[in-house]
Amino acid sequence: MTAASETTDSDALPAHTRTVLDAAIADLGQGTRTWRALTLGQRRTLLRRLHATTAAVAEEWADVAATSKGLEPGHPLRGEEWLSGPYAVLVALDAYADTLGALAAGRSPLDGIRLGAAPGGRTRVRTSPLSTADAVLLSGYSTEVWLQPGVDAATARREAGLGQLHPTEPAEVGLVLGAGNVTSIPVLDVLYELLASNRVSILKVNPTQDALVPVFERALAPLIEPGLLRIVRGGGDAGGYLTRHPSIAHVHITGSEATFRAIVWGTADGAGSGSEREAGSEVGPVSDAEPGPEAGLGSGGAGRAATAEREPVLQVPISAELGGVSPIIVVPGAWSRADLRFQAEHVATMRLHNSGHNCIAGQVVIVSRDWPQRAAFLAELRAAYDRAPARPVWYPHSEARLEAARTAYPDATWCGGGDRMLVETTGEQASALETTEYFAPVLGVVDLPGVGQGFLDAAVAHANERLVGTLGANVLVDPATQRALGAGLERAIADLRYGTVALNAWTAFGFLTPTATWGAFPGGTLEHAPSGIGVVHNALLLDQVERTVVRGPFRPFPRSLSGLAHGFGLSVLPKPPWFVTARTGAAVSEGFTRFRMGGDGIRILATLLRAFRA
Template sequence: MTTTSPATPRDRSPDADTRAALDAALARLRTGSADWRALPAAARRDLLREVRAAVADAADDWARVAAESKGLDPRHPLAGEEWLAGPYAALVALDAYAASLDALARGRSPLAGVRLGTGPGGRTVVHSSPLRASDRLLLSGYTTEVWLQPGVTPHEARDAAGLASRHPHRAGGVGLVLGAGNVTSIPFLDVLYELLAEGRVALLKVNPTQDALVPVFERAFAPLIRAGLVAVASGGGDVGAYLTRHPGIDHVHITGSETTFRAIVGTGEDRLRVPITAELGGVSPIIVVPGRWSKADLRFQAEHVATMRLHNSGHNCIAGQVVLLSRDWDQREEFVRELHRVFGRTPQRPVWYPNAADRLQRVRDVYPDAAWFAGDTRAIAAGGGEIETTEYFAPVLGVIDLPGTGAAFLDAAVAHANDRLTGTLGANVLVDPATLRDLGAGFEDALARLRFGTVAVNAWTAFGFLTPTATWGAYPGGTIGDAPSGIGVVHNALLLDGVERTVVRGPFRPFPRSLGRGRFSVLPKPPWFVTSRTGRAVSEGFTRFRMDGRVGPLLLTLVRAFGA
């Protein structure tokens, strides 16, 4: 999400030259919309393959510029975030969309060959990853499922998959994508969704925090820009406001804050006249189910929690913000001590997002007893209150105690997350294999009760963001008048209809401790962990394998992964 508004204030307007350039871009897109409608699925697939080549060509600059814009040396281990959350995410999405278009071109459903199952309440479950051998290796032990809304049958799911790409000749119009300012693949992926799921050509208005990446986006989108299907614009709130009220726009999509969303929707005579979808973030829980954990488990999962909060310096809509612990867990104090240790030893980095310093000061004022680390740039605060209702978008973690153990604690945590925390974007659950077995079917029922668009079990919900065949967005039910985490979904490269949520599952223990102890994984410490010493090298290596498929360099990357 973003906290600076790409669409306000409305008391200013771009200068005449800027307005003329935007008008011309929208006119070209209007023509391009007709051309897009004329392209069958096979031609769209081939065009995506051209975009893929363009992304691969721009990947080095993409990762470098993104790291530098956040105050990171591109060689720093944490710069691996910019490889995975930038060109890697773009490449895997393009491959997944191309596979769906290829299926449609052959007269098949994008779900052909994808395993379907049944979840709680008879829900249809789409086992959306891994679908390729390379995913089973690189992301060993991690899976995603898309749960469809109750009542959607497997037959209906297969028949509806494809969305607008099933009917390319229907008019889609021109969409405005107001890009996020924090994660560099978000604007790119949102544009792809406009094209392929909604059938709309798109004007991407880049957030000012990503202005340095405009040339990269233009290179990556070059085949689509030449075809008149995409345009890229930069500028401040005046440009965003002009575009949201432009008669050449048929739809608006924003990744941002609820405040920005409200400003765009407007009121009275200034009310937005076209439909809008949005991803607006929220306060994400990390539910820690009490069990019997080894010292290694406590350390690993503390690093896991720290990653959920400190990745990208906390400037993530899906950052874990509130840890829900059992006050009756006999290892509670030990786990909290491990959290404090990892917050203290994780490399210090810039808190770079606009207004983050003000939000950190707000935490000092509201939580005077909070523990501060890394030169007072990150904090852990005990107790509830504002941290449950305000997305800080900064490296601040809350710890809240609830009663009970086992199923009683899980029920209390689910109710607290649903009823006390703002937003419905994502929830994380950490549970050891023995406790998971003891909970039995009740655990899946508890997942079904969590009203969040992505739920991750022994994983971070960001894994769902990074998986193109998963879906990303708020839990269903958001409206113009009440959308704390937004409306609609994105990514969704299988082009599924009737989506309720994505469920991510990962290993509780890394290799070699995963051997015979729950869900198996060959991965040691994942490269996206903020404590990984080889995060940049491994993340870059994974991206280069997606670019060229060369096995030799991949083997070297996997060796490096064991040095994390």
């Protein structure tokens, strides 16, 4: 969408479509009054109703989502759609309901939650596990939210609640432009708009999720019936019309930086990256040109130059989650053969989950060229990357992006039948890998010198300075090396300029944890928004957030017992169900979700037994 084409884009919409969109927004105007009239207790009751309606369609939701991605019944990776779809929404609804319950009783959502100090004058909030169920099902994993430097514990407790601290203030009508890759994202974004900002929403679903609209309408009926939500379909022309509608007070998008620029500046400059994630589907006719190094998320030099002296065409505030190139820093240590194999499968999962069509997919593995086990680790990584179950590369334009990567790296290794690319490179050759979010099964390995703290510090600096985006970073380090690094490891975590940092875990665990926050590292602007502006999820409704830190077990059960005495946590999972190599991952992921649907303790025991056969 160019500035000159704005009127044309709107006029291109059929009159009937404009009438439907206008009517939906008008309905939401009444919804703002309804929301304002609800007490905190009534809002909590509403969330409980949403839990019931979501549970009622969970099986259909997972089935439609999996089938739409080419995962037929019986496919071992169908469990991804249980966890990243209805499971994520159910646990979020429970967490938000707990927050509203605390506020309704006159308490802070942080009452009873442990707060402590983090490096650099920060306060950390222990955000999971907060229940016995989480402590058992996800044993060994935890999350904490670090607040911005200078925010003390008393302030954190006092300000937790965001919009729900002032529930009677006038509500607004916002637009949510839904993501096309992960099915829970549009729903979670709608919930956060409503609860963090008292903002009712018109949700425009990405065309890749059109098949789920009937499921969404039934799951979200308690929001739709009183006019708190309207769901519409459409392409870029409908998105463009909605972003410029005079009754819209705020826009939220999960998508590409090119689409973000099109919304804010009315320009398709650098739009090659728009096809990376949204295929130009959200707003305006974004180009389908494929990404090269110059179009990488966060590099955006051409786009920023084009907008530097221009007034934004968007007249309302915007928040966004825009992805990025995520590092996986492998800290050298003395690893067993089992460690090498497990962590290789871990890295393969970070890239191959959802066929690589994730904003948080790991893309650049940073290893030490001085690590004696480097060759052994890379051999295990190639094997794990190759043996993961076959699946379609389904997201629009993915084949062309794979071809662009093939052109940039003609000597790369192709795995999994030829649709997964593994690049081992150094120096300037890594430029395309580090500046292009491929949003496809492309994984790169970059060497740096050093061991110990020297390597870790160099890897952190490399990730901060060379990789585009600030959404998430992963660090893998064995317990012995972790003990040796001590405070230096915590300092390195603080130095990583990413919205989520995962230690011995994948940052997607932070996405899946409702009481964690999800979004770019603070500092994004309209002119330059690497990975976006603001956060979502955040079911404790924390204010002045800087990042989420995820911690997980370096070793699975029973080998995790070796780290328990040193305080590194005990995992009862032999292999997490989200690993692409977990043989029982589909059944366990479904079992986890069904437990969240109804809390059947007997059923979850059977699920845990299946987990032991992963």
